[in-house]
């Protein structure tokens with residue numbers, strides 16, 4: 001598994017994308033009581049904007065009324081009809097488990113996660129402790145007197161779970177031999193969301209950089225540094241991070257598995273950055289010895305080496321001091337919290353008010369002890385019948401993708417056979433793990449929030465590093481059970497659906513098949529298609545990076561993905577205003593997700609046709625005035641009804657491999673003739689163009 005860089009998920013986790021520690025809430029929001037979520041309708045007639053023409057703008061038709069009457073709440077940055085509402089529901093149910101466990105635990109496991117949650121909720125203690133929980137880390141950083149000793153400092157901080165990462169270092173499956181688990185390392189070390197924030201010379205980014213400097217200065221001042229010293233420290237941090245950003249590979253290139261595969265011997269790797277003592281670092285993070293590793297971004301390490309000589313040691317101390325403060329800020333006293341939220345919440349993401357504390361602590365406990373609290377959660381929220389129904393749906397979708405592969409016009413027989421082999425090898429994981437993780441070694445203190453966070457980070461790191469050289473455990477999960485998301489894993493060649501998403505509005509026992517196929521059916525099809533998108537198609541059925549298409553077929557495939565890339569690059573993510581130009585989508589960055597959306601929509605429709613035929617029903621049958629075909633497309637579109645702040649729309653266009661809701665809907669239906677037929681759109685209308693794109 002690709003533990004830290006899980007690819008091919010259904011949707012980006014929003015809201016907490018910036019905070020590495022859980023974002024806490026202060027003032028009123030700290031005490032704000034949870035309210036039970038409202039019921040979520042799987043099919044929502046009231047969401048439809050009947051004044052819109054489905055053939056001109058289907059998203060507006062399917063979602064227009066919902067979008068108009070559901071602005072982004074002040075404590076969110078994205079508000080989506082399906083994902084946000086279901087996330088709120090799951091979080092509330094999880095909060096009930098945590099709150100009960102915090103008050104009167106009935107098992108050792110409940111005591112553990114109950115204490116974790118209680119520590120997170122203790123506002124008075126956070127205020128009382130001040131910066132005391134960071135003193136040891138600050139002392140370690142102050143002791144750095146020579147930049148050539150960075151190896152031991154970063155290693156020690158990482159081993160203690162202090163999450164100050166100049167680069168990432170973990171254990172993953174070898175992309176070219178998926179039976180092996182090897183060490184992998186690559187770029188990291190920034191605080192702003194993307195390298196573009198540091199290096200693009202637009203007015204917007206210049207302004208953000210200016211405010212970032214001011215924010216860092218205020219944080220250092222709060223921590224007790226004199227104003228002049230604080231300003232100097234902030235400037236040093238920005239200089240180091242800018243140099244790291246300049247040396248970073250783009251997100252689009254990071255998606256290309258060939259571009260991030262460079263096996264080095266440890267000796268050769270050390271030559272990339274001779275001034276950084278990796279042997280000391282490896283020892284400090286307690287990884288067992290190894291001879292070779294994958295260096296995802298070799299040039300980045302060369303740049304780190306140059307920086308070690310170039311930057312004075314006090315600049316490095318400022319850098320580590322900053323990252324320590326920044327990571328902890330959401331869990332520090334109110335003054336730090338407010339300052340952090342004002343910049344990283346308001347300015348960077350456009351969030352107006354902090355997230356209620358109960359919600360953030362629920363998320364934090366799920367992150368730290370997901371398979372502990374998840375065990376109790378699924379007992380109450382995931383009936384065995386749901387798993388049986390999912391098995392049937394997945395089988396229906398597998399058959400459709402098989403049929404689809406049979407009829408693809410661009411593919412030779414040799415490639416067709418290889419694609420069928422890969423499809424037959426895809427494994428399914430549904431609901432929750434067969435075997436739960438053991439958290440016994442994770443020490444939780446009811447009165448030590450930052451200590452708990454650190455120990456949890458260290459526990460996760462050690463768990464991951466312990467995989468080195470061991471056989472792959474294909475039963476491990478990369479998401480916790482209550483998560484509203486799904487993923488495909490290139491190296492395991494498996495599709496994974498946590499119990500959290502197998503609920504209405506995605507999956508509803510009480511509704512007609514068309515709506516379920518438009519919901520969870522397309523989700524399943526989306527994940528399967530990831531095995532064959534521009535990234536997934538480079539891996540074979542065993543999860544190895546290996547070409548299985550003939551050169552001619554790869555050429556035809558690339559022409560087709562090029563069509564999709566061009567289509568989506570023409571979509572606007574955020575409009576122009578003042579001097580700021582419109583932000584367009586990046587068709588290359590979003591290519592895998594768009595390909596998966598298009599494939600998912602097509603094969604789930606085929607599976608629906610099969611299912612209706614088996615039940616003696618027709619796609620033309622009507623319910624609520626809509627045919628089954630129309631309900632299928634409406635059900636699909638209504639998964640993606642959403643609003644987001646402009647700051648977040650612009651930020652996600654740079655960092656999120658997924659397109660926003662409007663284009664996930666319109667971009668996909670435009671490429672599928674059955675949509676135009678279902679809504680009677682003449683060829684040449686915007687949603688039924690004369691020429692369109694098709695990969696799968």
Ligand SMILES: [Zn+2]
Pocket residue numbers: 008009010011526527530593596
């Ligand atoms: Zn996806």
